[in-house]
Amino acid sequence: MPDALALPAAPRxxxxxxxxxxxxxxxxxxxxxxxxxxxxxxAPWIAPYPATEMHAADRFAAPGRSYMLGSDFFGRDLFSxxxxxxxxxxxxxxxSVAFALSVGGTLGVLAGYLGGSWDTVIMRLMDILxxxxxxxxxxxxxxxxxxxxxxxxxxIGIVYVxxxxxxxxxxxxxxxxxxxxxxxxxxxxxxxxxVLTHVMPNVSTPVLVxxxxxxxxxxxxxxxxxxxxxxxxxxxxxxxxxxxxGRNYLEQSPWPTVFPGMAIMLAVLGFNLVGDALQxxxxxxxxxxxxxx
Amino acid sequence: xxxxxAKRLVLLAPxxxxxxxxxFALMRLIPGDPAQVLLGFENTDPxxxxxxxxxxxxxxxxxxxxxxxxxxxVRGDLGTSARTGRPIVALLAxxxxxxxELAVYGLVLAVLIAIPMGTLAGTTTSRLADAGMQTLTLxxxxxPAFWVGSLFILLFSVHLRWFPVLSFPALWRAPAANLWxxxxxxxxxxxxxxxxxxxxxxxxMIAVRREEYVKVARAKGLTEFLVxxxxxxKNALIPxxxxxxIIAGYLLGGSIVVEQVFAIPGxxxxxxxxxxxxxxxxxxxxxxxxxxxxxxxxxxxxxxxVFLDPRIRYx
Numbered sequence: 001m002p003d004a005l006a007l008p009a010a011p012r013x014x015x016x017x018x019x020x021x022x023x024x025x026x027x028x029x030x031x032x033x034x035x036x037x038x039x040x041x042x043a044p045w046i047a048p049y050p051a052t053e054m055h056a057a058d059r060f061a062a063p064g065r066s067y068m069l070g071s072d073f074f075g076r077d078l079f080s081x082x083x084x085x086x087x088x089x090x091x092x093x094x095x096s097v098a099f100a101l102s103v104g105g106t107l108g109v110l111a112g113y114l115g116g117s118w119d120t121v122i123m124r125l126m127d128i129l130x131x132x133x134x135x136x137x138x139x140x141x142x143x144x145x146x147x148x149x150x151x152x153x154x155x156i157g158i159v160y161v162x163x164x165x166x167x168x169x170x171x172x173x174x175x176x177x178x179x180x181x182x183x184x185x186x187x188x189x190x191x192x193x194x195v196l197t198h199v200m201p202n203v204s205t206p207v208l209v210x211x212x213x214x215x216x217x218x219x220x221x222x223x224x225x226x227x228x229x230x231x232x233x234x235x236x237x238x239x240x241x242x243x244x245x246g247r248n249y250l251e252q253s254p255w256p257t258v259f260p261g262m263a264i265m266l267a268v269l270g271f272n273l274v275g276d277a278l279q280x281x282x283x284x285x286x287x288x289x290x291x292x293x
Numbered sequence: 294x295x296x297x298x299a300k301r302l303v304l305l306a307p308x309x310x311x312x313x314x315x316x317f318a319l320m321r322l323i324p325g326d327p328a329q330v331l332l333g334f335e336n337t338d339p340x341x342x343x344x345x346x347x348x349x350x351x352x353x354x355x356x357x358x359x360x361x362x363x364x365x366x367v368r369g370d371l372g373t374s375a376r377t378g379r380p381i382v383a384l385l386a387x388x389x390x391x392x393x394e395l396a397v398y399g400l401v402l403a404v405l406i407a408i409p410m411g412t413l414a415g416t417t418t419s420r421l422a423d424a425g426m427q428t429l430t431l432x433x434x435x436x437p438a439f440w441v442g443s444l445f446i447l448l449f450s451v452h453l454r455w456f457p458v459l460s461f462p463a464l465w466r467a468p469a470a471n472l473w474x475x476x477x478x479x480x481x482x483x484x485x486x487x488x489x490x491x492x493x494x495x496x497x498m499i500a501v502r503r504e505e506y507v508k509v510a511r512a513k514g515l516t517e518f519l520v521x522x523x524x525x526x527k528n529a530l531i532p533x534x535x536x537x538x539i540i541a542g543y544l545l546g547g548s549i550v551v552e553q554v555f556a557i558p559g560x561x562x563x564x565x566x567x568x569x570x571x572x573x574x575x576x577x578x579x580x581x582x583x584x585x586x587x588x589x590x591x592x593x594x595x596x597x598x599v600f601l602d603p604r605i606r607y608x
Contacts, residue, residue: 025427131312132580133546133587136564140580143568144322220437224550227439228565243440247554250447257447261440268435276431 019281020274026281029273036267040086047080051237060253070255072246078256081237082263088238089267092153092231093218097211099153100160105207107161108168113176113195123169126162134159138221142230149238152231156221160214167210168203175202209278216271223264239264298596305592312584313366317359320577327351330571331375371578376570381578384563389582392559394464395551396544398475399482404537406487411494415502415529416521426495433488438547442481442554449477459556478555482547486540493536497529504528531598538594542587 020026039046048068049055055075063070069078104126111122129137141155175181175198184194225231226240234241239260246256328345336342346352350361365372371381414426450458456477457470464471501507502525510524549561556562564579566572 128311128315131308131588131591132584133542135546135549136580136583139549139564139568140319143576144319144324146324216435220435223437224439227437228550228553230568240437240439243437243443247443250443251451254447257440257443261437261444264437264440265432265435268437269431272431272435276427 020277023277023281026274026277029270029275029277032266032270033274036086036270037090039083040090043080043083043087047077047083049077049080051081051084052076052235053080060249060256062253063255069259070253072242072256073249073252078242078259081242082239082260085237085239085242085260086263086267088149088232088236089219089222089264092149092156092222093215096153096156096218096222097160097214099157100164100214101207101211103157104161104164105168105203108165108170109172109195109199109203111165112169112172113191113199115176119169122165126165129159129162135221135224138225139228139230142225147230147233149232149236152222152225155225156218159221160218163214164207164210167206171203171206172199175199205282209275209282212271212275212278216268216275219264219268219271297599301592301595305588308588309585312588313363313581314359316577316581316584317362319580320573321355323573325571327375327573330573366581371581372574374572374575376572376575381575384575385560385578385582388558388560388563390464391461391557392545392548392552392561394471394475395478395482395548395557395559396541398472398479399486399544399548399551400537400541402479402483403487403490403540406483407490408494408533410487411491411533412498412521412526414491415495415498416517416525426491430488430491430495433484434492436484438481438485439550439554441484442478442551445477445481446555461557478551478557481554482544482551486544486547489540490533490536493533494529497532498525501525501528535594535598538590538597541594542590545583545586 020030053076055071055077058067058071058075059073061067061071061075067077067079069082071077072081107122107126111119132140138155138159141158142151145151145154178198181194181198184198222231223238223240223243226238227244229241229244232238232241234245242260243257243264246254246258246260250257326342328342328349328351331349332342332345343352350358353361362372369382371385373380374384377384410426410430414423414430417423417426446458450456457474460470460474462470462474498521506528507520507524510520515523545561548559549565551557552559552562553565560579560583564576564583567575567579
């Protein structure tokens with residue numbers, strides 16, 4: 001058949017990965033994250049000292065040759081402790097967001113797709129969780145389960161569930177009304193297959209953006225709980241706990257407070273940069289003023 | 294609109310009931326026997342323990358306990374502290390002004406920083422200025438409050454001695470000293486929120502920039518300053534007000550950390566001390582109070598939204 005009816009090829013919109021690699025903001029963010037995640041993964045091999053090893057003679061050592069970032073009250077190497085602290089932070093942040101994403105996302109998609117009383121019951125439950133200030137709810141959960149790393153992870157995960165439920169429900173409501181879903185239903189496809197093949201792909205982008213942003217806040221959250229003494233327990237290194245311990249000796253040496261805080265900021269900034277870039281790339285309305293001139 | 298407001302107010306009662314029930318249930322999930330806490334852990338006399346349990350009504354079924362507790366709550370009786378024996382209402386009355394002042398002060402500072410910053414970033418035609426402003430706000434969102442607060446104390450209170458440490462006189466007795474003493478904690482609380490608001494102002498300025506009424510205003514020959522101030526900012530601020538409301542709620546939670554860093558005897562610190570001392574009646578009251586305030590602020594924000602934008606109609 002002649003190509004007379006063929007439409008001119010539409011200019012292909014570059015995919016998300018291409019866009020991400022073109023945005024300077026996301027490149028910087030990704031760079032920061034590669035470093036931070038790399039340090040955490042390689043901690044057991046690159047840390048100069050074990051994280052809990054004390055050197056009584058070297059208390060409050062200034063940053064220098066033997067202790068790159070100095071040492072704390074017990075003469076423990078701050079750099080090594082930060083590396084292992086990153087492991088705790090990233091593990092808790094990653095797993096808590098994964099928990100919230102799978103539980104909340106699934107609940108949201110189910111509420112949106114099934115509708116009716118399912119929707120009402122699920123979303124009212126989410127509203128109740130939303131009625132509590134997040135930090136307060138997380139603290140209450142920690143008090144019930146007892147402080148520790150696993151509890152912190154669960155507490156942050158539970159607090160984030162309603163966020164992902166709302167993000168999952170919105171696009172589902174839109175997709176449900178589309179002709180291709182009607183067609184799939186008419187063809188007798190089962191609900192779970194429709195959800196997996198048609199709904200999930202449409203929900204995944206907003207959920208992914210939200211997850212990136214929540215990874216940033218989860219790191220802050222974990223560090224705040226540790227700072228308050230409700231997260232990871234000593235002597236295990238956690239960045240928030242390090243700041244809290246360092247504060248007691250601020251006048252002797254600022255480094256045990258300064259460096260762990262900086263480390264938290266760096267990791268959070270990495271996720272924030274990537275999340276922000278993703279949001280801008282996916283929402284053309286967010287293009288700044290200088291692009292229109 | 295009146296019907297909408299009435300409906301929201303009527304719905305408030307069941308929401309507060311569910312929240313109260315949940316707080317009551319959560320507190321019962323905390324491991325440990327409240328009677329044992331009250332008696333002290335060294336005292337293991339079963340008869341005394343049983344007597345305390347009877348006094349507290351802990352020997353009754355949980356539903357009876359809940360109804361009794363709710364009855365007292367409605368009359369404004371939150372019980373007594375398991376540690377000091379003082380009425381919790383009195384303890385909260387002492388602590389709440391500190392927390393409220395910190396939250397309001399923090400919010401005011403955040404708005405004062407955010408609106409000019411966001412407006413500038415949203416209207417500037419300089420790519421560099423926008424990028425700079427965005428970097429600053431992303432950095433603001435990435436700072437752990439407890440760390441910033443600690444560094445503020447080290448720099449401004451310990452080294453430079455500009456600000457007093459642990460000095461929080463009552464606002465009505467020494468207003469100037471109070472505002473000075475609360476400045477660093479309020480600024481610590483304000484930074485991430487200022488960043489969030491500035492980003493919202495920027496985004497919403499960018500969104501209203503293409504609106505017809507902005508073009509008309511320019512065509513009329515108004516100066517850029519008047520276009521921004523009269524036409525863009527006014528419309529752009531509607532979503533911002535919602536965000537400010539949401540933030541006002543979060544400030545209450547965020548103040549837990551800031552109160553701890555600056556040793557401010559507010560509600561958040563009271564709650565944390567209650568956890569350490571296992572004073573669960575106090576913890577329960579703190580969680581309940583803060584959540585109630587949070588729910589009320591959220592309602593207020595929703596209502597404010599309707600007033601601000603007459604285009605919004607609620608069925």
